[in-house]
Amino acid sequence: MSAGGLLLIIIAALIIFGPNKLPELGRVVGRTFKEFKDATQGIMEDEPPTNKAESPKPAAMVQESAKVEERRLPE
Incomplete structure (x- = not known):
């Protein structure tokens, strides 16, 4: 954006x-x-x-991710 474009935006904002x-x-x-x-x-x-x-990973996060994997349906 050039200085002319910025000046045009400022003038339009003043008018509006x-x-x-x-x-x-x-x-x-x-x-x-x-x-x-x-x-x-x-x-x-x-x-x-x-x-x-x-x-x-903390041990609690590892155990939680193992529980999530156990709940998956078999393919």
Whole structure:
């Protein structure tokens, strides 16, 4: 996006929303981006590590996965 395109968007926003509503609109957009960033960060922290050599499975997780396999229907 060039400077001309950005200027065109700013002028269109001023015409559509008016100078009094733009600060409020900016705050709402900023809060939305912050909430989105926090939510994606939370999802990234919840993911298990991909390298199995770095963090071995606890015994409880191994037993749980064995129980899941036992419940499968025979093929």
